[in-house]
Amino acid sequence: MASSSKQKWLFACVTLLTIFITGACGIDIFLEWNVAIDSTIKPVSVDQPVITINGMFPGPLINSTTNDFVHVNVFNNLDEPLLFTWNGIQQRLNSWQDGVSGTNCPILPGTNWTYVFQVKDQIGSYSYFPSINFQKAGGGFGPIRVNNRIVIAVPFPKPEAEFDLLIGDWFSNDYKETRIIMDTSLTADDAVPDVMLMNGKGPHGHQMSKTYESFTVTKGKTYRFRISNVGSVFSFNFRIQNHKMVLVETEGSYTNQITLDSLDVHVGQSYSVLVTADQDDADYYMVASPKWFNTYDSSSLVGVGVLHYSNSNSQVSGPLPSGPDPFDVEFSMNQAKSVRWNLTTGAARPNPQGTFNVTNVTLSQNFLLQGSKGEINGKRRYVVNNVSYLTVDTPLKLADQFVNGSGVYQLDWFPTNSVNTEAEYGVSVSTGIHKGWIELVFINKLDVIDCWHLDGFGFHVVGFGNGDWTPESRTTYNLFDPVVRSTVQVYPGGWTAVYAFLDNPGMWNLRSQSLKNWYLGQELYIRVHNDDPNPAKERPPPGNLLLCGIFGDSDAPGSEPAPASWTGL
Template identity: 45%
Template sequence: MGKIFVALFLCLSAVAMAEDPYLFFDWKVTYGTIAPLGVPQQGILINGQFPGPKINCTSNNNIVVNVFNQLDEPLILTWAGIQQRKNSWQDGTPATMCPILPGTNYTYRFQVKDQIGSYFYFPTTALHRAAGGLGMIQIHSRELIPVPFDNPADEFSVLLGDWYNKGHKTLKKILDSGHSIGRPDGIQINGKSGKVGDKDAQPLFTMEAGKTYRYRVCNVGLRTSVNFRLQGHTLKLVELEGSHTVQNVYDSIDLHVGQCLSVLVTANQAPKDYYFVASSRFLKQGFSSVAIIRYANGKAPASPELPAPPPDNTAGIAWSVNQFRSFRWNLTASAARPNPQGSYHYGKINITRTIKIANSRYVNNGKLRFGINGVSHSEHETPLKLLEYFGIADSSFTYDLVKDEPPQGNNVIVGPSVVNATFRNFVEIVFENREKTIQTYHLDGYSFFAVGIEPGTWTPEKRKNYNLLDAVSRHTIHVYPNSWAAIMTTLDNAGMWNLRSDMWERAYLGQQLYLSVLSPARSLRDEYNIPETQVLCGAVVDMPKPTPYAGT
C-alpha cells in the first residue's frame, strides 16, 4: 500500500512540475501588393497574409515564433500588451534588441504569464506599421478558471484603424524630411474598406440567429481614434486590454489607437445583412468604413441607413469621457490578476513617486520633432538595453534627461531618453495633454490602473476624484485635448520598458522614453539572462558577455 502512495505522490509531483504548454509558429515576412482602400501599394505580409496569422493561446502558454525576414530592411516585431515578465530582451523595440537583418531569422520566446484577453503584434522598425505586418493575439483563460460569461458560439477578430495610400517608405521619407505625414486617407477593417451599397462585398463574418458571438476588436491605426458599432445590435463589453469588465451594454464604443477590447453580440435580429461600421473621431474631416455581417440563411441586404455616430465636437469629447468612466473592472471574475499578486488593492498602496508627463511639438533645426518633458527620444546605434547590460551605458548616453515635472518653455533636447526607476516602487504617472489633438500612450512590460481622466490641469487635489476601487487594469491610456489622465502601477518587472505615444508619427519623431527598472539583486528571480541566441550589434558585438545572473 505504501508503494502505491509513493508512486501516486511522484506522479502528482511530476504533473505539478510540468512546464506549461508550448506553441510554435514559423513566420515568413515578405512584401506583397495590398489595397486596403482600393489603391495598390507595397504591404508587409506574414505567411502571405494581411492581417497576419492569429496567435490563439491560453494563459501561461509559452510562445515560440521563428521569424524569417525577407524584406529589404531590418525588422523587429513587438507584442503590444504582452507583459514579457522578466524578459525585456525580446520585447521588440529598437532600444531593447537588435533588428532581424534582411535574409536572416530570429526566434522570439516568451510566456503569456498570468494574462488573458485581446492584444496584437506589429513591427516597430521604420514606418513598417503603416504597411501591415500585424495580427491578433487572443489569450484564453485556462479550463479550470471560470469565465464570467457563457462560451460564445464563435470568436471574431477585427483589426481596424486609419490607413494611408502613400507607401510606408514614402511616409518615412516625409517624416525624415521634417514634415508631418498629415491626415489619413480612410479606415480599413481587416485589410479592406467597404462602402454602403457595394453589391460585390463579401461578408466579414456570418452569424446564426439566436447565438452569441465574441468580437475582439483592436485599433491598429497610426493616429486616429475610432468609434465602432453594429447596425441593429448592441455591444456588451466583457474584456478590455486583458481585464474582465463589468458587463455594460453600449450602442457604440470609442476605441483609441493601440487599444483592444471584446464585446458580445447576440444575433437577435431578423436574418439578413447588417453593417459593422467604423468611423473616425475628433477629426475636422471625418471618414468611415463598413463591413457586412451576414446572418446564415439571410437573404435581404443591409439597410443603407447607418447607425448614427456619437457627437464629434466638444460635446463628443464629454460623451467619450463619460464612456471611459463607465468602464469598470469586474472584481468578482475569476481570472489572471496583474503582477504582483495583490496589487489590485491599488487604492491602499502608498505612492512612492509621481511623474508628470507633458507632450510637446517642436521644430528643431527646421525639422518637426515631438517629445516628452522637453526631450525628444532618438535611437542609438546600439540598443540601450545592451549598452546597460554590458556596462557601457554611462559613456554612451545620459540617464534622466526627462525630469518628473515638465519644464518651462519650449526648448528641446534630442537624444536617447532613459529614466531610472526604482524596482518595486509604486508610481503614479500623470499625462498632461496641452495640445488640441487627442493622445494615446502605451507602457510595455506592465498593466496599470487607469484611475482618472479630466479636462484642465492636474493638481494633487485631483486625486480625490480618482477611481481607487475598480479602475480597469490595462496597458494604454488616452488623453483628450487640454486634459489630463492618471495611472498607477507597481514597477516590479525588471528590465528596460518603452513608454511611448501610440500615435506612430509622434513616437517615430521622439515622443517616447524608456524606463530602466533594475533589480539590485541581479538575480534570475527578477530577470532572465540574455538569451544565448540573442543577436548582438553596434558597440557590443565583440565584447565578452557579462557574468550571467544567478539564483532561481
Template identity: 70%
Template sequence: MAAPGSHLELVSCAIVLLTLFVTIATSADIFLDWHVSIDFNLKPVSADQQVITINGLFPGPLINATTNDNVHINVFNGLDEPLLFTWNGIQQRLNSWQDGVSGTNCPIQPGSSWTYDFQMKDQIGTFFYFPSINFHKAGGGFGPIRINNRPVISVPFPKPAAEYDLLIGDWYNSSYKDIRSRLDTVDDGISPSWMLINGKGPYMNNFSKSYETINVTQGKTYLLRISNVGTAWSFNFKIQNHQMVLVETEGSYVNQIQLDSLDVHVGQSYSVIVTANQIDADYYIVASPKMIVSTNSNTLIGVAVLHYENSTTPANGPIPIGPDPFDLQFSINQAKSIRWNLTTGAARPNPQGTFNVTNVTISENFILQASTGTINGSSRYTVNNVSYLTPDTPLKLADYFSNGSGVFELDAYSKNTSNVNAVSGVFVASALDKGWLEIVLKNEFETIDSWHLDGYNFFVVGYGEGEWRPESRFTYNLFDPVSRSTVQVFPRGWSAVYVYTDNPGMWNLRSQNLQNWYLGEELYVRVYDPDPNPAKENPPPDNLLLCGKYQPSAPPPSPSLSPPPPPPPNGPSSNAYNPPRTSRSLIAVITTAICYLFIGLL
C-alpha cells in the first residue's frame, strides 16, 4: 500500500519516466501509398508531353519524417514500362536492398506494386526522391524529402514561421520517351528548353500554365529547402532585394554565411533562411542556368514570386541578374566557402566536429576520370574509359546468391587509371569495410559535372582546376570540409572527397547529369563486411523481387491494384506519424510498475 501523499510522488515519477521513454522511443512508422501514372493534360509549359505524377501530383508528395523514422512506401506502377525510385541522399544504413537503382533492385513491372521499407537513420536535412531508370526523371516523378530534428536536438537557427520546398530543374519540350529514343550516342545530346520551379513555368510567360508563389509576412523568417531536380543544368538562385543565410546542405549544418545568390548543381540540396524585411510588395524568385547563354529570359530562366501578405504591387522591373553564368571562379570560391559547422549537433547531440577528417589515415584511393569514348561506333560517356553496361540481373542479387558469378567480376577494371581503349562493361569496384577512401573525380568536359554516392555522405576536401596530381593533396581542407552526398566537378577540373566506408552494401556512384548517367557514366562500389559480429548488412527483404538469371520458381499471384483502404484518422494520407512500434499502453504499464517499486523502496 502506498503511503499518504505517494500519489503525487507516483505522478511525478511517471512524468519523469514517460519523458525518458518518449526520448528513447523516437522512431515512428510512416505508411504511404503512391499511385504512379501518366498525365497528358498537365502541360507545365503548354507542350504536349507525358508527365509522371504520384497520386496525381507533380512534383510528387512530400515525405515529411524525423530522424530514425521508419518509412514504408507502397508503389503502384501505373506506367507502361518498369519503374524504380531512388532516395537521393538517404543513406539506407546497412540496407542497399532498398536503394532503388538498377544495380540493387529488380524493377517494379507495369501493373504491379512493391513496398520500400527503410529508416531515416541518424539523418536530418533536405533531400528528394526521383525515378531512377528509363530516363523517367526527365518526365517528372520527383518530390521532396524533409528529415526533421528530434525534439531533444537543438537547431542552430530560430524556428522559422514556415518552411517551403523548392524543387527546381531544367525541363524539355518533348516527352521523356522522345528524348530517350534519340539518345543513342553522346553526339545526340538534346538541351532542355525551360527551367521549372515546383513543376511550374516562369512568371510572366504566355506558355506557362501557372507559376509558383511563396507567401510571406513582413518581419518573419522562412526556411527555403532548395533542390536541383533537373537533368543537365546547374543554376544560380536568388531573390530580388533579399539576402539569404545558408544553414544546411544534404544533412549537414554549415557555418552560416550570408549570400546574394547561391549556385545549386544537379542533384544538390540546400536550406536557406530568408527574412521578409522589405516593404509589402511582390518580388522575383529567380533560377538562372549556369554555363548557358540565357538570352530568352522567359524560358531558360525560372521565375517565381515572393508575395508579401499585404502586397498589392506585382513584381516589376528587370529580372535580377546574378553572377556571370560563365564565371567559374565565382562558383569555385563559393563552393570553397561552404564549411561544416563543427560546433552544432545534427541527427545526434554530439557536435558535428566530433566526426572530423583531420587525422584520418587513407587506406585506398579511387581516381576516376569522366570522359567520352567511341565503342562499336557509338560515342558513350565513360569512367576510366569504361562505359557502364547495365546487366539484366541486379548486381545485388548476383552478389548475394552467387558472389556475382555470371553477372560481374569484382575489380575487373582499374579504380585508379584508365583503360587504353574505351570499352563497355559492368564496372564494380571493391572498397575496404571501415576504411577511409579518397575519391578523386576528374572532369574532361567543358560543362559542370555532378557526382553522387548512394549510401553515404562524403567529406568534400578539395576542388581544383586543371590536372589533379598527388601534390594537390596539400591544398585539401581537412579542418572543416562539408559533409554531403553530391559534389560538383568543374569543367576541366577535379573534386576530391573522403568517405568512411562503414555501410556494407552495393552502392551506386554516378554522374547526376541524366544524359551522362544514362549513357554510361557510373559504377558500383561494393563494401563488404565478412565478420558476422558486429552485424553486417540487413538480409534481403521478405518481399524481394527476382529477375534476370534469378527468376521466381513460380509466377507470383497478381497483386491487387485496387485503391487502398481509407487511412485511419491522422493517417498516411496526411503523412502524419503513426505511434512508435513500442506500445504506448505497454510503456504506461511499465512506467507505473517502476514508480510503485521506486516509491516502495523509499
C-alpha cells in the first residue's frame, strides 16, 4: 500500500474510532430551570396558578442521546418544597437522582439543586414531572427524548420531523385546592378533572379554550409523534381523523410495527407512532378521549387538536372521529397484548433487543400487590395489600446510607404476598434480590384503570388477565417477546404480571401512576443492595447531597407525623 494511501486509511480508521468512542461516552448537557407560578397562561381561560419552567408550560424538552450526562440545575421559586422525577429514565447505579420523597430531600423555596443523571441504554420517549405535594396537577411536566448514537441503526426510515405531544387531564382550579380535597374528603370520586389538554392547550372549538394545538405537515411525508400521558386520572384513546398510525416504540423499546386506527395511552405511559400525511390537503382532527368515563356531559374532557396540511385551505369541521367504547376492556387488553418487543432490531447497543429475553429465566422473588381503597383513622387512603405508605421526614435513601435505616424504616415487614385484614399506615420497604428476577403481579380491586411504575428498571410485560390471578395464570404468559416498558396498566377487576431483572442497586419507588392513588399512599420501595465493594456497585452520594429529617433542620415535603402505633419501625 502506498504511503499516502496508508495515511488516508489510518486517518479514516482514527476518525471512525473517534466517532464511536465519543458516541459511546456521551456528552454533558447543562440545563438551568427556573420553576415558578404563572397565573397569566390560563390554559382553560380561568385564573389559576400554573407551574412553569423558564416561563414555559409544558416545560422544555430534554433532548439527549444515549450515554449523555444531563445536569439540571433547578431553582425553586415556588412557595413550597419541590422535587422532579424522570419518568422511565433508569439512572443506572444512581437512585440518588431519582427525585422522589424516599430518595431525595426537597429543594426548598428560594434555593436550587442540580440533578445529574445519565441516559443509558434507553433510546425512546419519556416525560418528567414534579413528584411531591400534588404539584403535577399544576404543571411542571415536560418531554424527554433519548436519541440513538450514530452507530446504532433505527428500524424505520428517518421521519420528516418529530413532534412531542403531551396529553393529559387538567383541573381548572388551584392544584392546592385539589390537594386539600384529596386530603380531607372521604367520598370515592372527588375532584374529577375538567378538561383534556394537548401540549397545555384546550380542545379545539371549545368555549374553555384560548387556543388549541396544531401540527403542520406536508403531503406525502411521514412524521414521528412522541405521545405521553401526563395526566393525573384518565387513560385516553388517541386517534387522527382519516389517518393510520404505525406503532414503533414505547418507553425505550422498539416494538413490532403494527398499524392502528387508535391507541390507548395510560397515565404515565409514552409511545412513538409514525403518521404519513397521505390524505387530501385539508385539516384533520386529532382526538384524545378518556377511558372508563362517560363524556356525554363533559365534552371538554375530549382533547381535540388539528393536523394541518401545509397546502390546506379549509378548516376542520363535522363530527369528531369516533373511537372504541371507552368501557370496552377487551379491546384495550387485546391491543395491549399486541404491543410486542421487536426481537430483530438493535436497541442502545448493536445486539438485538431479543438477546435479553425471559424465556428461560429463573425467578428469585414473587410479589402479589393488590391496589385498593381503605380508610385509616377517618381518612380516605389508597393501599397496597391494605398498607398505605406514610411519607416520613427522612428520605429512606439517606437513612439507608448513614444509619442502615434504623429509626426510619424496618426492612421487609411489608406483606408482599398477602393482604392485611385491616388498613394501616406503614413505611413499606422490601428487599429486592440483586441480580435476581422478580415477578410482580399487580391486582386491581378498584373500579377504574390503574397504572404501576417502578423507578430504576424496565418491566417485561408478560401477562394480562381478568378476575383473580392464580399460579395457573402463568400458563397464559407471553415469555417469547414481551415488550419492556416502565409503566404498565391494570384493568378494573383484573391483573397484570411483569418480570424485572434487579441489576440496578438502589432504593427504588414502586407506585401507582394515578396521582390521587400515589398521593394517598399507593406505593412502596424496593431496596436492591449490593454488598460487593467493587466499582460496579451503586455510586456514592453526590457532593451536593441535601440533608433533612434526622440529618438536618429542614423537613421532607408532604410528610405527616407518624401515629404512635404505626407499623414499620
